[in-house]
Amino acid sequence: MKKRYNIKGMHCKSCEILLEKSISQVQGVRKVEVSQKKGIADVEFANGAADDEGVLRAVRAAGYSLGVAGKLRWLSRDQDTWLHIVLGAAVLLVLWMFAALSGLFDRLGGSFSAAPTYPIVFVIGLTAGISTCMAMVGGLVAGFSASYAEKHEFATPWQRFKPNLFFVAGRTISYAALGGAIGALGSAVKLSTGFTGFLILLAGFVMLYMGLKLTDISPKLSNMNFTLPKKFGQIFGAQGQGGDYSHKEAFIGGAFTFFLPCGFTQAMQLYAITTGSFVSGAIIMGLFALGTMPGLLGVGAVTSLLKGQKARLLFRFIGLVVVILGVVNVANGASLSGLNIPLPSFGSPAAPGQAGALAPVEGGVQVVNMTQAANGYSPNYFTVKKGIPVKWVIDSQNAFTCAASIRMPAYNIAQFLQAGQNIITFTPTQAGTVPFTCGMGMYRGVFNVVE
Secondary structure (H helix, E strand, O other): OEEEEEEEOOOOHHHHHHHHHHHHOOOOEEEEEEEOOOOEEEEEEOOOOOOHHHHHHHHHHOOOEEOOOOOOOOOOOOHHHHHHHHHHHHHHHHHHHHHHHHOHHHHHOOOOOOOOOHHHHHHHHHHHHOOHHHHHHHHHHHHHHHHHHHHOOOOOHHHHHHHHHHHHHHHHHHHHHHHHHHHHHHHHOOOOHHHHHHHHHHHHHHHHHHHHHHHOOOHHHHOOOOOOOHHHHHHHOOOOHHHOOOHHHHHHHHHHHHHOOOHHHHHHHHHHHHHOOHHHHHHHHHHHHHHHHHHHHHHHHHHHHOOHHHHHHHHHHHHHHHHHHHHHHHHHHHHHOOOOOOOOOOOOOOOOOOOOOEOOEEOOEEEEEEEEEOOEEEOOEEEEEOOOOEEEEEEEOOOOOHHHEEEEHHHOEEEEOOOEEEEEEEOOOOOEEEEEEEOOOOOEEEEEEEO
8 A cells, every 4th residue: 555645844865864764664664755855755555554643653753744844934933043043153253253362364364475385385275275265165165065964964974074075186186287277378367357256256145055054044945955957967967866966066066166266376376377387387276275175174074073963053053154154255256346235354344434635646646555465455545536647556565365466346457466566557537436355355445536
């Protein structure tokens, strides 16, 4: 005898496995097939009679209930979920205050002012792996790793950790190969400011989606699953059966991170370009990627070790972190693209309300002086007159940090600063505020143009 039961509360493949295991232990059950997507369980009984009470007990024991799932809410009413989010936010606030008061953020910026040797390139990678690359790529790794662990509850710690190895392998190989390519091609390779901003925005929205799913604060969003269309999955082999994870998918995802503009990455890409050599470019970018590996693998290792309620708490905490990183990257990408979105930034924002004296005019040119350090620009607010050329003198004290890549979308300015004095010229044509940012949109400043 076969009978179909409607089940509420399923949200992933692990739910199917858990329910099939629980229901199969009911006496008289010969076969069970559970579909999370349809919200049903098809049960085949050996003795010709359905044991509804036994199935009900098994479903409840697994943490679910019988019945047709109602309309999912956008915001959860589960008090435990919100309590975990509040506690996670408190922990993050304490950690942030400690890092800010101890000067940890400034120390993570590094102090490499000259062209680094190969060992220093690796050290820069280590620094990036726990700072700006963690802010960009780490958010993706954390969300990806936690999502995989959540959906494969019965996998061993090693099975949960393997996707991270394929991710960093793809990342390291692509960095070496593409680093060699840009080294051979030289300065002909350059991403536009607009495209860079689009990549950061895209990464930010992906982080927001993954983070919100992990926090469970939105049942409706948590139930949404996006996969490649079946034909694309078959063509590229980027998915396993049923649209599930495959190692090839993790490898490709890691390879793609070469194009995500972490400030340290951009600095190393510039260094690779200046070598004019395929071998040197490949070594530089390969060593840099290897340096970022410990930090990124550490994120995946933590998520692979915990299960049950402890894992659930960790997923929510990671989800909160990924959401924050997503918001910051959306703000940074918008800033880099010339869009004004009032969201927080990792770096020091400009202060448009600050009163600034007019820039002095020397020989018919307005001269402004600025210092670029590892932690941004000082000063980062200038007042200039419309229609008079501006000579922007920048003293770069740290040429291998995010702040060394400076962009001003309004005037198509995109320049990598060299150690020492750099000069950028432009003529403001309209009154108003003209923002400038680092290559990731993290560190910002403003030119206030007056009539």
